[in-house]
Amino acid sequence: GAQLNPTTTDLPTPSLDHRTLAQKHDLFITSPYSPGSPLLLPNGTYIFEKLQAFLRAQYPIFGFREVITPTIYKKSLWEKSGHWENYAEDMFSVQGRGATGQTEDAQVGQDEEFGLKPMNCPGHCLLFGDATKTYRDLPVRYADFSALHRNEISGALSGLTRVRRFHQDDAHIFCRPDQILEEIEQTLKFVGMVYDTFGLGPYKLLLSTRPDQHFIGTPEEWDQAEEQLKSALNNSGRQWDINPGDGAFYGPKIDIILKDANGKEHQTATIQLDFQLPQRFDLQYQASPEELEANTPQRQGETLDSANRRPVIIHRAIYGSLERFMALLIEHYAGTYPFWLSPRPSIILSVNQDPAVLARVSYLQSFLSGMDHLEPRHSDPENTAPSSSAVPPKLRPRSLFGVHLPIDVDTSARPLGKKLAEARTKKYNHIIVIGPRDVDDEEGRISVELVNQPNIDAVKEVLRKVLGKDIEALE
Amino acid sequence: GAQLNPTTTDLPTPSLDHRTLAQKHDLFITSPYSPGSPLLLPNGTYIFEKLQAFLRAQYPIFGFREVITPTIYKKSLWEKSGHWENYAEDMFSVQGRGATGQTEDAQVGQDEEFGLKPMNCPGHCLLFGDATKTYRDLPVRYADFSALHRNEISGALSGLTRVRRFHQDDAHIFCRPDQILEEIEQTLKFVGMVYDTFGLGPYKLLLSTRPDQHFIGTPEEWDQAEEQLKSALNNSGRQWDINPGDGAFYGPKIDIILKDANGKEHQTATIQLDFQLPQRFDLQYQASPEELEANTPQRQGETLDSANRRPVIIHRAIYGSLERFMALLIEHYAGTYPFWLSPRPSIILSVNQDPAVLARVSYLQSFLSGMDHLEPRHSDPENTAPSSSAVPPKLRPRSLFGVHLPIDVDTSARPLGKKLAEARTKKYNHIIVIGPRDVDDEEGRISVELVNQPNIDAVKEVLRKVLGKDIEALE
Ligand SMILES: [Zn+2]
Numbered sequence: 043g044a045q046l047n048p049t050t051t052d053l054p055t056p057s058l059d060h061r062t063l064a065q066k067h068d069l070f071i072t073s074p075y076s077p078g079s080p081l082l083l084p085n086g087t088y089i090f091e092k093l094q095a096f097l098r099a100q101y102p103i104f105g106f107r108e109v110i111t112p113t114i115y116k117k118s119l120w121e122k123s124g125h126w127e128n129y130a131e132d133m134f135s136v137q138g139r140g141a142t143g144q145t146e147d148a149q150v151g152q153d154e155e156f157g158l159k160p161m162n163c164p165g166h167c168l169l170f171g172d173a174t175k176t177y178r179d180l181p182v183r184y185a186d187f188s189a190l191h192r193n194e195i196s197g198a199l200s201g202l203t204r205v206r207r208f209h210q211d212d213a214h215i216f217c218r219p220d221q222i223l224e225e226i227e228q229t230l231k232f233v234g235m236v237y238d239t240f241g242l243g244p245y246k247l248l249l250s251t252r253p254d255q256h257f258i259g260t261p262e263e264w265d266q267a268e269e270q271l272k273s274a275l276n277n278s279g280r281q282w283d284i285n286p287g288d289g290a291f292y293g294p295k296i297d298i299i300l301k302d303a304n305g306k307e308h309q310t311a312t313i314q315l316d317f318q319l320p321q322r323f324d325l326q327y328q329a330s331p332e333e334l335e336a337n338t339p340q341r342q343g344e345t346l347d348s349a350n351r352r353p354v355i356i357h358r359a360i361y362g363s364l365e366r367f368m369a370l371l372i373e374h375y376a377g378t379y380p381f382w383l384s385p386r387p388s389i390i391l392s393v394n395q396d397p398a399v400l401a402r403v404s405y406l407q408s409f410l411s412g413m414d415h416l417e418p419r420h421s422d423p424e425n426t427a428p429s430s431s432a433v434p435p436k437l438r439p440r441s442l443f444g445v446h447l448p449i450d451v452d453t454s455a456r457p458l459g460k461k462l463a464e465a466r467t468k469k470y471n472h473i474i475v476i477g478p479r480d481v482d483d484e485e486g487r488i489s490v491e492l493v494n495q496p497n498i499d500a501v502k503e504v505l506r507k508v509l510g511k512d513i514e515a516l517e
Numbered sequence: 518g519a520q521l522n523p524t525t526t527d528l529p530t531p532s533l534d535h536r537t538l539a540q541k542h543d544l545f546i547t548s549p550y551s552p553g554s555p556l557l558l559p560n561g562t563y564i565f566e567k568l569q570a571f572l573r574a575q576y577p578i579f580g581f582r583e584v585i586t587p588t589i590y591k592k593s594l595w596e597k598s599g600h601w602e603n604y605a606e607d608m609f610s611v612q613g614r615g616a617t618g619q620t621e622d623a624q625v626g627q628d629e630e631f632g633l634k635p636m637n638c639p640g641h642c643l644l645f646g647d648a649t650k651t652y653r654d655l656p657v658r659y660a661d662f663s664a665l666h667r668n669e670i671s672g673a674l675s676g677l678t679r680v681r682r683f684h685q686d687d688a689h690i691f692c693r694p695d696q697i698l699e700e701i702e703q704t705l706k707f708v709g710m711v712y713d714t715f716g717l718g719p720y721k722l723l724l725s726t727r728p729d730q731h732f733i734g735t736p737e738e739w740d741q742a743e744e745q746l747k748s749a750l751n752n753s754g755r756q757w758d759i760n761p762g763d764g765a766f767y768g769p770k771i772d773i774i775l776k777d778a779n780g781k782e783h784q785t786a787t788i789q790l791d792f793q794l795p796q797r798f799d800l801q802y803q804a805s806p807e808e809l810e811a812n813t814p815q816r817q818g819e820t821l822d823s824a825n826r827r828p829v830i831i832h833r834a835i836y837g838s839l840e841r842f843m844a845l846l847i848e849h850y851a852g853t854y855p856f857w858l859s860p861r862p863s864i865i866l867s868v869n870q871d872p873a874v875l876a877r878v879s880y881l882q883s884f885l886s887g888m889d890h891l892e893p894r895h896s897d898p899e900n901t902a903p904s905s906s907a908v909p910p911k912l913r914p915r916s917l918f919g920v921h922l923p924i925d926v927d928t929s930a931r932p933l934g935k936k937l938a939e940a941r942t943k944k945y946n947h948i949i950v951i952g953p954r955d956v957d958d959e960e961g962r963i964s965v966e967l968v969n970q971p972n973i974d975a976v977k978e979v980l981r982k983v984l985g986k987d988i989e990a991l992e
């Protein structure tokens with residue numbers, strides 16, 4: 043329990059369903075107009091984008107580069123990839139409403155229906171295959187946060203966990219067979235880094251190996267690949283297990299099984315090797331001198347030029363579905379998020395509506411949110427009189443790397459007790475109370491309530507510097 | 518000409534089509550498997566994401582908060598919004614491949630087809646309408662970078678400009694009628710800030726007003742709204758023009774018409790008022806005391822509670838389509854991007870393959886890319902021997918706010934002249950050449966070639982500090 047959740051002292055209990063917590067924090071809604079496609083409100087989007095930004099910040103370490111790929115592809119692509127057949131019931135089909143009947147002089151596939159993508163792999167194969175690659179260009183690592191659609195039956199849909207539309211932190215590594223070990227090692231490191239950051243764990247690594255009967259490629263290829271997976275698992279220093287014969291027919295895989303605060307197991311990250319897609323898309327690279335020398339025998343049915351080899355594809359996701367990972371974190375943190383992830387990091391409450399108090403609140407809000415260097419925005423509802431006709435001063439854009447925090451204020455005329463209670467219910471990380479004492483008395487102390495902030499002294503120090511005053515922490 | 522493009526001395530010429538330049542810089546490809554849905558390669562995605570990040574950094578100034586909304590909605594939603602009828606030929610229809618026939622005990626609309634969204638507005642109306650709003654909650658401003666689909670005929674498709682799939686920097690402002698002026702003023706400021714940043718312009722602002730015949734609402738409502746638009750245009754200090762009677766039947770609008778380097782006009786940003794959608798979605802807010810006192814007459818067919826009012830919706834986009842804006846910038850910069858937007862900011866060339874030279878190149882790359890504090894990645898193709906079985910040290914994650922630059926290297930065995938020529942063709946902003954002199958001789962100077970960098974001295978200073986040496990700039 044407590045160990046799993048070091049950032050809060052509130053222990054999550056089974057009653058704290060992510061849907062209940064999400065409602066309390068205005069994270070998302072659902073609509074009968076698009077069952078299984080949650081609509082993320084600003085607070086939910088804030089968390090989603092922080093998760094995305096965190097992963098993006100790590101991509102340069104691991105050599106991933108992002109790509110942007112289509113949402114719909116013609117049926118022929120899904121036939122080539124095998125999804126049209128193997129994924130039949132799970133896919134949505136798409137048709138132009140204007141495109142009825144057969145076009146004269148049509149291009150190949152012009153009148154074809156499209157499929158809404160359930161996976162990014164075929165698109166990434168198109169990108170890889172577009173330009174000639176040599177052994178020196180590999181590994182090529184494409185990452186993609188695209189929205190994906192899978193046609194789950196409507197009865198099964200629920201919150202962020204059983205959905206029809208979701209986003210993966212999806213990536214495909216196109217590598218030489220001799221690069222599998224290092225790529226798996228790095229991916230396991232990446233998984234460790236991410237799960238440690240969120241205080242998630244322990245987790246179990248599970249290797250699924252070559253099925254007995256039906257599989258693609260030669261037993262030697264599988265053996266070599268599985269040896270590399272085992273070495274990587276050994277080198278990870280983590281506990282792992284084997285599920286013999288449980289791999290897909292197109293390659294072995296490693297699943298990451300996470301135990302949550304309630305002891306429930308979740309399959310989140312996956313690392314899946316694939317010998318099949320490179321073949322279906324006829325992907326190849328110019329072999330290295332060593333590979334040419336080794337002169338490895340071609341697979342059955344392969345018609346590669348003798349100077350070329352097929353890459354292996356590694357499908358991998360660290361979070362898995364971002365929506366499902368969010369649901370997991372919502373329950374994990376029980377609504378009290380770490381400061382950097384929190385859509386409600388701070389709120390400033392005014393004790394009354396004295397103009398001097400309101401001015402202080404407004405200054406503190408703009409300072410703490412990182413907006414203090416900018417021209418103030420006239421968001422006061424009273425202040426909508428036509429502006430002067432003089433040319434307004436040019437607005438300076440904010441830097442791409444500037445930190446912005448969504449600092450809320452409550453300057454309503456309600457009693458402070460009410461405002462405090464509401465702010466507590468909403469689980470703001472910091473609650474800052476500004477009263478007349480702080481305004482009138484140069485020696486006065488600022489009343490501050492801090493929630494879920496392990497380092498209260500550091501926060502007091504920041505506030506003391508901003509306000510030039512001492513802090514009195516409420517309990 | 519030159520004035521339009523202050524960041525480069527290369528004048529764009531009509532021969533520099535964005536598709537030609539994009540190929541040279543590996544920005545995107547197209548595929549017959551998804552005509553009109555460009556596939557963005559890592560370099561193109563880099564530019565796309567910088568454009569997105571730049572706008573996101575400005576959203577807090579203007580009070581926009583992002584939301585994430587579905588890609589498909591049931592036909593009934595598009596009927597409610599009017600798109601199913603008015604946008605018929607332009608929409609794609611979507612069906613679950615497993616969902617054939619009619620379900621027994623089906624929910625309303627359960628067996629219905631879906632429409633692939635051509636616009637975000639209906640989704641944002643669902644979000645706005647979900648919780649009760651009062652006059653104090655307005656304006657509510659939702660921003661959304663979702664992929665959108667419109668079924669253009671295949672003959673018209675081309676590059677990034679005529680597409681079926683694109684992303685808008687879309688936003689909807691839900692405001693009170695008396696808030697129109699300030700919202701339009703702020704939006705015009707936002708447009709100015711963005712276009713100034715890219716050195717785009719001059720541009721023309723064009724107001725389209727109430728059509729003579731067919732329009733929604735009362736002439737008084739239109740007059741009040743148009744007065745506010747005119748005041749905002751006057752206060753902007755920019756040149757503007759009027760197109761009388763050219764507004765849509767549901768509201769007046771302001772178009773931004775940009776003149777490019779070749780004198781060609783582009784309609785990029787739009788600001789469109791909408792009196793209709795709030796009615797179709799029955800959106801309302803609890804009126805202010807002033808509004809209740811004014812007791813404005815209800816529109817024909819309105820059945821609002823007397824204590825409530827309808828908000829106005831402002832549809833606005835600053836870039837317009839990100840894809841089209843990218844195409845415009847590609848031609849505007851003629852392939853030589855400002856440093857912050859450039860997918861090829863710097864390359865380091867080695868004069869030879871001396872291990873000391875290679876080590877220096879590698880150090881400089883990791884330093885300049887912002888990765889020097891991290892454990893080095895073993896990307897050397899020779900270095901794939903199994904690691905030791907000791908538990909590896911934990912990797913520190915990079916900060917969300919850390920700057921990362923994609924610094925390339927060319928350490929191939931080719932002659933320096935060849936490498937330089939290739940780097941110049943690829944239009945790297947900085948070309949840095951590392952030779953034995955820089956390694957062996959403590960007094961040696963680093964050879965540096967700098968392209969498109971107005972402040973060469975500042976760059977030399979940075980490099981001098983990193984390398985602890987003087988810089989010799991190649992010409
Ligand atoms: Zn995949």
Ligand SMILES: [Zn+2]
Pocket residue numbers: 636637638689832833
């Ligand atoms: Zn709209």
